[in-house]
Amino acid sequence: MPWVPGNRWDLVADRQPDPPRVSVVVTHYDQPEQLARTLAALQCQDHPAELLEIIVADDGSPTEPVVPTGVRLLRQEDRGFRAAAARNLGAAAARGDVLCFLDADTTPEPEYVRRLTRLPALLLEAVTVGRRRHADLTGVDATTPVAEAGPAHELPEPAWLRDEYARSGDLLHADDRSYRYVISAVLACSRTFFEEVGGFDESFSSYGGEDWEWAHRAWQAGAVLAHVPDAVAWHDGPDWAGRSGDDRVREGNRQSLLLARKIPVAGSSGRGLLPTVPDLVVHLPGGLSSSAEFVCVDSVLAAFPLATVVVPLSQGESLVHADPRVRVGDEGADLDARVTLRLDRALVIRDAAPLAVALSSLGQGRIGAMTLLGEDGIVLARADARRARRRERRWSTSAGFDEVALTVEGVHALRDEPHVEAWVGGWGGPDRFV
Numbered sequence: 001m002p003w004v005p006g007n008r009w010d011l012v013a014d015r016q017p018d019p020p021r022v023s024v025v026v027t028h029y030d031q032p033e034q035l036a037r038t039l040a041a042l043q044c045q046d047h048p049a050e051l052l053e054i055i056v057a058d059d060g061s062p063t064e065p066v067v068p069t070g071v072r073l074l075r076q077e078d079r080g081f082r083a084a085a086a087r088n089l090g091a092a093a094a095r096g097d098v099l100c101f102l103d104a105d106t107t108p109e110p111e112y113v114r115r116l117t118r119l120p121a122l123l124l125e126a127v128t129v130g131r132r133r134h135a136d137l138t139g140v141d142a143t144t145p146v147a148e149a150g151p152a153h154e155l156p157e158p159a160w161l162r163d164e165y166a167r168s169g170d171l172l173h174a175d176d177r178s179y180r181y182v183i184s185a186v187l188a189c190s191r192t193f194f195e196e197v198g199g200f201d202e203s204f205s206s207y208g209g210e211d212w213e214w215a216h217r218a219w220q221a222g223a224v225l226a227h228v229p230d231a232v233a234w235h236d237g238p239d240w241a242g243r244s245g246d247d248r249v250r251e252g253n254r255q256s257l258l259l260a261r262k263i264p265v266a267g268s269s270g271r272g273l274l275p276t277v278p279d280l281v282v283h284l285p286g287g288l289s290s291s292a293e294f295v296c297v298d299s300v301l302a303a304f305p306l307a308t309v310v311v312p313l314s315q316g317e318s319l320v321h322a323d324p325r326v327r328v329g330d331e332g333a334d335l336d337a338r339v340t341l342r343l344d345r346a347l348v349i350r351d352a353a354p355l356a357v358a359l360s361s362l363g364q365g366r367i368g369a370m371t372l373l374g375e376d377g378i379v380l381a382r383a384d385a386r387r388a389r390r391r392e393r394r395w396s397t398s399a400g401f402d403e404v405a406l407t408v409e410g411v412h413a414l415r416d417e418p419h420v421e422a423w424v425g426g427w428g429g430p431d432r433f434v
Helices: 032-042 083-093 112-116 118-122 146-152 159-167 191-197 210-220 248-262 290-303 352-360 386-395 420-425
Strands: 022-028 052-058 072-075 098-103 106-108 126-135 186-190 224-236 280-283 308-311 326-328 339-343 347-349 367-373 379-385 402-407 411-413
Touching (some): 022 032, 022 083, 032 052, 032 106, 052 083, 072 083, 083 098, 098 191, 112 126, 112 224, 118 186, 118 224, 126 146, 210 386, 290 308, 339 386, 367 386
Parallel strands (some): 052 072, 280 308, 280 339, 308 326, 367 402
Antiparallel strands (some): 106 224, 126 186, 347 411
């Protein structure tokens, strides 16, 4: 099969593909010594040389980089920090079936390309991240093998990254926030998947963040994330958190604010502000009475304040239309949220916790869709994850994720004419609504 269920890259852990055609895109800006070391290391890879293309994507260095014969050099105008645009420039020119991204100051060990590209050669959706170790390579001759120079001059490795790879089983147990552990300096994926997801967001115009935004987009498109710890590349210098001289809090906040606008996932976006792109979209059925529509929408938004609710176009006045979280008719037809919940009937949510837990599980493991049942077994709604939708569209089968039926406590089908005064006043039992 060209896919695995969920994120189960371990199911093909023992398979070796034929060596793929690989394009290594090396992003560079005014780092001649580091670039020379990285290009020398790429000449020593144990991947077949005839299947290895090396592209230097230069971000407008003041002096044109010197590259060996056979290495392609692409340059863009210097308009500030544009690593995202440089990577896109290199990827657009690549001829390989697998793209391997490196930074000029990140030098790979001899087995790096072969090990990092194994999964993308097997699985079109695989996105692999290698192990970035750190060393002070100042003054070290560029021809010295990095597998020797790195350990001899090693700097501390980021504990937060190492610990997360250990906790998640090298991202086998990835979730919606695992984009934070994908580093573009040691990244590989198939060229087909990169083109489908779209390139790096070029609105990122200073250090950091563009790789996390891209990784989140890839995950939502059905990516299989995997950390490959034995694909090692050595970064010349400390991790960003270990650097001095810059206002790291200010830079960290700049990155976090930009990501909060682009990634509407709990723990990444704002806690109260409406996200630019909804994380949860709830579609109401047609033919509801105005009172059932009111209680249903009010109930949904009380339980999920950051959700977007889509209601059918109605003939008369509706109190719910004034809420900016409510879309009417075709306004909400094309919303592509992380989770889409389509109600079969009007419902009331008296306890949001069980439903929140059920919806949060979608797309994280093997479950991609679910039918939600009331306590009496009646079908209330159907929910699915964007990851499952994209995977199904790509392969014309839902085999990549499981679908389950689940009884959800605290959620009830509404009667045709619920008691609105009792609902808004908070008095009376379920018999007033159910």
